[in-house]
Amino acid sequence: MKRFFSVKDVPSIADVVQEALVLKAAPYDHQELGQHKTLGLVFLNPSLRTRLSTQKAAMNLGMNVMVMNMDKDGWALETQDGVVMNGTTVEHIREAAAVMGEYCDILGLRSFPKLKDREEDYSEDLFNKFMKYCGVPVVSLESATRHPLQSLTDMITITEYKKVEKPKVVLAWAPHVKALPQAVPNSFAEWMCKAQEEGLVDFTIAQPMGYELSDEFTAGATISNNLEESLNNADFVYVKNWSSYQEYGEVYGVEDNWMMDNKKLSLTNDAKVMHCLPVRRDLELSSEILDGPNSLVIKEASNRVWAAQVVLKRMLEDLV
């Protein structure tokens, strides 16, 4: 594996999930792979889970890890080509990425969207340039449009906790006070649509009018504006807020109550409830669910290690 940016970088979801579960059972079996190899984790935005779980995965594989908080400790990056750098930016991504590639065998990058210009965010210009100029394999730690390590984790978690062969999985929009990116729901939808093609899940998206995601990520999903109807027979409910894709980055007021609580949970097939975290209690998701027996959020966060470890293992195996 030379890059991990989207579900397209994984030939079979079933196979990568099974490999991750084997690693979970024997975390230190491949320490020789990472010996004398260095992973660099580059953050342009905050993180708790991605940072720690990816470091732990790398250490399990015997790697050395370096972390760079570019937003706080790095020079201000220029990403545009052909500009005279006489403003606030100090270093061009061409040099910055290339230099980091000299120090590291594998790099990870987190870069959130600005949510101002959809075309710019969805072009993934910064991420593509980083991958182009660093010269080593790159794992996405969340880009403007996708969060593939989270989605792989979610599929691992669904596989571990499913009680039926082909569970019904519902991605349910939730309220928030801020405009959040579409990266997590885009990515979750993209992975679930492929998992549905592989016969692994039955996938529904429930969202209020105006919060439709791009067709690029949702083709094959059942899409509804009715949360209660969608929850009928659900085995997993994946709760997540996102801002509007059509009116890019806008947050509309929604009249109906879209926060998952025990009353809504009673409509499901005793569904397990998931959220990528961080979560705002009693705004996005009720405390009664988070503290109750149906919540998988901590197990899900724990599984971030095995998602990162299987990706790093595949990259280490392909290093020349």
Ligand code: CP
């Ligand atoms: N879910 C997730 O990516 O968490 P962090 O933003 O804390 O890494």
